[in-house]
Amino acid sequence: MPTESPTGKAVRSKRADAQRNQQTVLTAAAEVFVASGVDAPIRQIAARAGVGMATIYRHFPTRADLVTAVYHHQIEACAEAGPNLLDSSDSPFDALRQWIDLFVDFLVTKHGLADALQSDSDRFAALHTYFIDRLLPVSAQLLDAAVEAGEIRPGIQPYELMRGIGNLCVGRDDDPRYDPRRLIGLLLQGLRQPQSP
Amino acid sequence: MPTESPTGKAVRSKRADAQRNQQTVLTAAAEVFVASGVDAPIRQIAARAGVGMATIYRHFPTRADLVTAVYHHQIEACAEAGPNLLDSSDSPFDALRQWIDLFVDFLVTKHGLADALQSDSDRFAALHTYFIDRLLPVSAQLLDAAVEAGEIRPGIQPYELMRGIGNLCVGRDDDPRYDPRRLIGLLLQGLRQPQSP
DNA sequence: TGACAAAGCGGAGCGTTGTTCCGGATATTA
DNA sequence: TAATATCCGGAACAACGCTCCGCTTTGTCA
Incomplete structure (x- = not known):
């Protein structure tokens, strides 16, 4: 047929x-x-x-194709959550923070996924590409909105933010001394406009 | 003999x-x-x-032993630079920033070294340990001094900072879209005390 | 229904790398 | 120089990624 x-x-x-x-x-x-x-x-x-x-x-x-297929639904969910959060939150910065929380949750619960994403070898190049294609526009939209609202300083590139967050999630995930969320919080803090410019 | x-x-x-x-x-x-x-x-x-x-x-x-031996001198130099910077800088925060610059330079010029440090597998566990043993006290001293001077907020753990910086240096080092130094700058910015508390 | 071609399948097999083992070579000492 | 403790080289084994090829299953059409 x-x-x-x-x-x-x-x-x-x-x-x-x-x-x-x-x-x-x-x-x-x-x-x-x-x-x-x-x-x-x-x-x-x-x-x-x-x-x-x-x-x-x-x-x-390739292995990347398999990983992509396995996590396809969750990646989609994460991508779709971006605009929704922007609608439901009263501040774009809050939406950004919540979305990053989602993204980090996703990364740290899949052992080695963050490592794979940033891998030096290119075994996972296709996976990296898929993440970027799907999620970078979402993060860009959130960033733009937060800049527009004057909540964060402009200039940060979406790719840089995505990869920085991904990088901070790399490595053993059972080390109580290290919680990527704390550092990501610090990063966001550094991104905020000075309260009194 | x-x-x-x-x-x-x-x-x-x-x-x-x-x-x-x-x-x-x-x-x-x-x-x-x-x-x-x-x-x-x-x-x-x-x-x-x-x-x-x-x-x-x-x-x-182990491979970690070999890597350790190869970079032994540079790691020592980095460790010894900490106290020196603290003496020669007029602000502890500045010393911290310069020291982190040194550390990042060291990491990004050795292909895959940052990756190895945070590797999920434990092939490099000894290397991780050596870095921590040697450099964590240095970073702790710099952090303490900056907190003491009221330049950064307290609460950040030296291990967390070291590993965060290491993590941000992970991955391909020839991608013009990503410069770990920018994000580390943001991190430091987030660490600063609010100008007017 | 009963061929028959296309599509799909399984695992043997090759190349690469990590790690160990052991017969032989070599430095040191008496 | 001869004895021996030490060290060396590469063969050998195991684990893994990836491919190839003979066999099986499925869908189709008379």
Whole structure:
């Protein structure tokens, strides 16, 4: 039953077993990521899913594709929360702060995700790109609104903020001496306009 | 020619060829680190040094030991600069800022060093420990002095500051969109006392 | 229903890296 | 010089990423 793709070219939908396998892999990957982080061996995910490694590579050519697929919904939710917060908060700065809280929560609860995002190697380049494409406009909108309202000084670039926050979330997440939120709070403090200019 | 160790036990100094090899390895490692980062394969370092891999493992059981040895002098220099800056600056906050500048310079010029420091895996645990042992007291002294002078608000923990700065230096160092120094400047700004409390 | 081609699958296999092991070479000392 | 404690090199093993290829399953069409 060929159908029509958005590009207009005739396209055949995937075989039923392929779709089933893709879902099985996603579920298994999510479980393994929780247990062993996003750097877990592909073999381990394949074993948990009960499929061969090639199956995973076929559906998700790079590790970044797999990670992206697993967290797709949460990334979308985070992206959509931005405008909503801007509407529901009485101050753009407050909306920015709450949104950053969401973003940080997301990062620190996925072991090694922040590390992957900023990884020096480019194994995760596609993941980095996806985050930027999806979330940078949101943060830009929040920043613009806060600047517009005169709550923060202008000049900070959205990319720089995003990456700085991501960076601050890197590393072991079970160290009681380090709470990225405190430093991010300090960063935001530094961003505020002097109370009396 | 047995000599006396600090513990009082008789100790034989290393064989001459072992000392030579250790130095050769250090030199080669320094060169390879510059070219390929601190994650470079041991084989590569061994080849460059013209020794076997076991020789490297014998002298430097973990990668952290090797990295530590290579950068030992620079870490010491950074540690010693702290008190000196405190003496020569007219404001403790200024000394703190200059010292952080030194620290950041050191981190960003060694490819992947910041990444290694905050690595989620514990391959570099000893390196992290060494940095903390050596530099945390220095940063604590600078912070205390600045708090004492009423230039920054109290409450920030030295460990948190060190790690935050290290984290902000993580990742690709050739991205013109991201300059860790700007964000660190913002952090310091957030640390300042409100001008008019 | 019953072929048959296309699509999909599994795991063996190759290359890379970390780490260890051991027979042989070498420096030191008597 | 000869003995021996020390050190060395690279082979060997394990873990992992990724690919290749013979076999299986699925969808289709007579």
